[in-house]
Amino acid sequence: MNKIDNLEQKWKIYKTKKIVSSLLLLLIVYVVGAGVYYSYLKRDSINNFFSKETVVQNELNVTTVEEQNISDIKSIVKKEESVEMKVEELFFQPIIPIIDMEKERVRTPKSVIHKEKIPSHRIRAKPSTYLTAQELSKIKVSNHEERDTTRLKRIHLGSSSKNYIETMKKKFLKSKNSRDALLLAKAFYREKNYKESEKWALEANKIDSDLDESWILFAQAKAKMGKKNEAIKILIIYYKRTKSPNVKAMIEKIKIGDI
Amino acid sequence: MSSQYRALKNIFIDSVEKDAYVDLESASYNYKILESGLDKPLKMLLVFGRPGTGKSMLLNKLYHNLKESREIHYFEAPILSEKEFLRRVLESISSQQIPKNMKVNFDGLLQYCQTLKGQREIVFLLDECQLYSESLMEKIRLLSDTRVIKFVITLHKTDNEEIVAKEHFKTRIWEVIEMRNANEYDLELYITKKMIKKGFMEVANMLRKKDFKYIHSHTLGNFRETNKYLYTIFDIYEYYDELEPHKLSTKRFSRKILEMAALRLGYIHE
Numbered sequence: 122m123n124k125i126d127n128l129e130q131k132w133k134i135y136k137t138k139k140i141v142s143s144l145l146l147l148l149i150v151y152v153v154g155a156g157v158y159y160s161y162l163k164r165d166s167i168n169n170f171f172s173k174e175t176v177v178q179n180e181l182n183v184t185t186v187e188e189q190n191i192s193d194i195k196s197i198v199k200k201e202e203s204v205e206m207k208v209e210e211l212f213f214q215p216i217i218p219i220i221d222m223e224k225e226r227v228r229t230p231k232s233v234i235h236k237e238k239i240p241s242h243r244i245r246a247k248p249s250t251y252l253t254a255q256e257l258s259k260i261k262v263s264n265h266e267e268r269d270t271t272r273l274k275r276i277h278l279g280s281s282s283k284n285y286i287e288t289m290k291k292k293f294l295k296s297k298n299s300r301d302a303l304l305l306a307k308a309f310y311r312e313k314n315y316k317e318s319e320k321w322a323l324e325a326n327k328i329d330s331d332l333d334e335s336w337i338l339f340a341q342a343k344a345k346m347g348k349k350n351e352a353i354k355i356l357i358i359y360y361k362r363t364k365s366p367n368v369k370a371m372i373e374k375i376k377i378g379d380i
Numbered sequence: 381m382s383s384q385y386r387a388l389k390n391i392f393i394d395s396v397e398k399d400a401y402v403d404l405e406s407a408s409y410n411y412k413i414l415e416s417g418l419d420k421p422l423k424m425l426l427v428f429g430r431p432g433t434g435k436s437m438l439l440n441k442l443y444h445n446l447k448e449s450r451e452i453h454y455f456e457a458p459i460l461s462e463k464e465f466l467r468r469v470l471e472s473i474s475s476q477q478i479p480k481n482m483k484v485n486f487d488g489l490l491q492y493c494q495t496l497k498g499q500r501e502i503v504f505l506l507d508e509c510q511l512y513s514e515s516l517m518e519k520i521r522l523l524s525d526t527r528v529i530k531f532v533i534t535l536h537k538t539d540n541e542e543i544v545a546k547e548h549f550k551t552r553i554w555e556v557i558e559m560r561n562a563n564e565y566d567l568e569l570y571i572t573k574k575m576i577k578k579g580f581m582e583v584a585n586m587l588r589k590k591d592f593k594y595i596h597s598h599t600l601g602n603f604r605e606t607n608k609y610l611y612t613i614f615d616i617y618e619y620y621d622e623l624e625p626h627k628l629s630t631k632r633f634s635r636k637i638l639e640m641a642a643l644r645l646g647y648i649h650e
Contacts, residue, residue, distance in 0.1 A: 125619045125640075132640045134650045 286312075299328035299335070306338050310345075318342040333363070337371050344375045383621040384580070389614035391578045392607040396436045396456070398444045402573045404566050407434060410557050414442055414532065417555040418450075418503060423524040428535040429559030432604030435534040438559070439505045442532070452503040458511040465516060469523070473502055486519060493526040502529050509533040561601035568592040570603065571610065586633040594638055598647040612641040 286308050293301040306321035322339035325332055336359045340352035352375050360368045374380050391400075410427075417425045427435050436456075443454040453472040459465040466484040471477060473492070478484065496502075509517070523529045537558075562570060571592065575584040599605040616637045620628050628634060642648045 125616060128616070128640050128644055131643050131650050132636060135639065135643060135648065138650070 297328065299325045299332055302328065303332065303334055303338065306335070306342075310338060310342060313345075315342040315345040319346070331363075333365050333367055337368060340371060340375065341380060344380050349375055349378075383618045384583075385614045385618035385621050387578070388575070388580050388583060389611050389618060391574055391580075392610040392614065394604055394607045396440045398440060400574075401437050401441045402570050402577075404562065404569055406560070406562070406566055407438065410438060410559060411441060413555065413557055414438065415446075417557075418446075418530065418532075420555070421527075422554040423527065423530060424521075425530075425532045425555040425557070426535060427532065427557045427559060428537050430537050430561070430602070432602040433559035433561055434603050435559050436507050437603075438557075439507055439532065439534060443505055446503075450503065451500060452505065454505040454507075456507055458506070458508040460511060460513070460516075462513070462516050462519065466519070469504070469529075472504070473529075490522060490526060493523060493528040496528045497526065500528060504529060504531050506531060506533045508536075510536045562596075562603065562606075563601060564593060564596045567596050567599070567601050567606060570606065571595070583633075586631065588633065591633050591635075591638060594635075598642055598645075609641060609645060609647075612644055613637055616640055616644075 286305065289301060289305045289308065293305060302321050302325035306318045306325060309315070309318035309321060319339055319342035322335050322342060326335040326339060329335070336356065340356045343349075343352040343355070353372055356368050356372045356375070359365070360372065414425060414427065427438060429435055439454065440456075443452060446452050455468065459468055463483060466486060466489055467478050470484050470489055470492070473496075506512075506520070512520070520531055520533075524531050568589075571587070572584045575581070595606065595609060599609050617628070617634070620634075620637070639648065643650070
C-alpha cells in the first residue's frame with residue numbers, strides 16, 4: 122500500500138506543476154493582452170517611434186497611386202476612397218523629407234530658381250489675360266487717372282468685388298483660359314468662398330493639369346474647409362510627379378497648420 | 381467484506397473469453413462481414429489491425445457462435461512447429477488422436493483433403509499468424525486450395541505484411557476485415573456495457589463524458605490499453621475504499637484517481 126502513498130505524492134507534484142503552468146499561461150496571456158491593449162492606446166507614439174518604416178510604407182502607397190497614371194485633381198479625388206484609410210498616417214508623418222527652404226534658396230543659383238519658377242512648358246501670363254480697358258471701365262475705380270500698371274495689379278489682386286468676379290466669369294466663358302479660371306479661384310479664395318475657389322481651381326486644372334497654382338489653390342481651399350488630409354494627399358501625389366518646391370513648401374505649411 | 385472495486389477491476393483483466401466480448405456497433409459490423417464471408421466460396425479470410433483492436437475477441441466470438449452449427453476449429457495460440465501444426469489439423473479433421481511417434485506427411489494430408497471435397501467444409505481460425513513461418517503459411521495456402529479447408533487468419537497490421545502482400549496470397553484472401561481502435565463513443569459504450577453486464581451500474585453512472593474523454597485521450601481507443609487503464613484505476617479505488625474511504629466521493633468519479641492511474645502507467649509524468 123506504500124505504493125499508493127508514493128503515487129499520491131507523485132500526483133500532488135504533478136497537480137502542483139499543472140496548476141503553476143496554467144497560472145503561468147494565464148499570466149502570459151494577460152501580459153500579452155495588456156501589451157496589445159497598451160500598444161493600441163499608444164499607437165500614435167509607437168507610430169512616431171517607427172516613423173522611418175511608416176515613411177517607406179507611405180512612399181509605397183503614393184507610388185502605387187502614381188502608377189495609376191493620375192494626371193489631374195479630379196481623378197485623384199475619385200481615388201480618395203481607396204486611400205482614405207492611409208490619410209491619417211500621411212497627416213501625422215513627415216512624408217516628404219523636410220527641407221530648409223531658406224538654405225535651399227541660398228544653395229541654388231539664381232538662374233536655377235528663376236528657371237524653376239517659370240518653367241518653359243508652363244503657360245505664361247499673356248496680355249489677354251489681363252482685363253481690357255473696356256472691362257476695366259466697368260469696375261468702380263475712384264480715380265481713372267491713377268490707372269497705371271501698379272495700380273491695376275493692386276486692383277486685380279486686392280479687389281473682392283462681385284463686379285470683378287462677374288467680369289472674370291464672362292471673360293472665362295469667352296476665353297476658356299486656365300489663367301482666367303485660376304484668377305477666379307484666387308478671387309473666391311480671397312473672399313473666403315473656399316467652395317467656389319476649389320471649383321475654379323479644379324476648372325483651371327482641367328484645362329491645364331500642369332499648372333502648379335491650380336494644384337496649390339485647390340489644396341489650400343480644401344485645407345481651409347477642414348480637409349487637410351485630402352489636401353496633403355493631393356499635393357503629395359502632384360509633388361511626386363513634378364518635384365515642385367512650391368508644392369513641397371505648401372505641404373509643410375498645411376501640415377503645421379500655417380495656412 | 382472485500383471492496384466492490386476488487387471484483388470491478390477483475391472484469392478488466394485482459395482476456396478473450398466469450399463473456400468478455402462487448403457488442404459494439406463497429407464490432408458487430410465486422411462480425412457480420414466475417415460470418416457472411418464463411419458462406420461465400422472464399423479460400424481465406426484475413427482479419428488485420430493493430431494489437432488490442434479486438435481481433436482475437438472477434439475470432440473467439442465467431443468460434444463460440446458457430447461451433448454448434450458448422451465444422452469449425454480455433455487455434456487460439458499460434459502453433460509454430462510445422463509438424464505440430466499438421467498433426468493438429470489432421471486430428472481436427474479426422475477426430476482421431478495421432479500417436480506421438482508418428483509424423484503427418486503433408487502430401488498425404490493434401491490427398492486426404494482432396495477425398496473430402498464436396499462432402500465437408502471445415503473452417504480453421506488461426507490467431508496471431510504473423511508468428512507463423514513463411515513455409516507454414518505456404519502450406520496453409522495449399523491446404524486452402526483444396527477447397528475443403530477454409531482459413532480465417534488474423535495478422536497484426538504492421539507485422540508480416542509481406543506475406544499477405546505476396547501474389548499467391550493476394551489472389552486467395554478475398555475478404556479483408558480491418559479492425560480499428562474505438563472512437564470516444566464506442567469506448568464509452570465498451571466500458572459502460574462491460575460494467576453494467578457485471579452489475580456495476582452505480583459506478584458506471586458515476587463516469588461522466590469528460591472522464592471517458594480523458595480515458596480515450598490516453599488509450600486512444602485501444603481495448604487492451606483501456607482494460608489495463610481501468611484495471612489500474614479500480615485497483616487504486618480498491619485501496620482508498622478499504623483504507624481511506626473518506627477520500628472517495630459516491631457521486632462523482634475521482635479525477636484524482638484517473639490521473640494517479642495515468643501516472644502509474646506512464647501516460648503522464650510528474
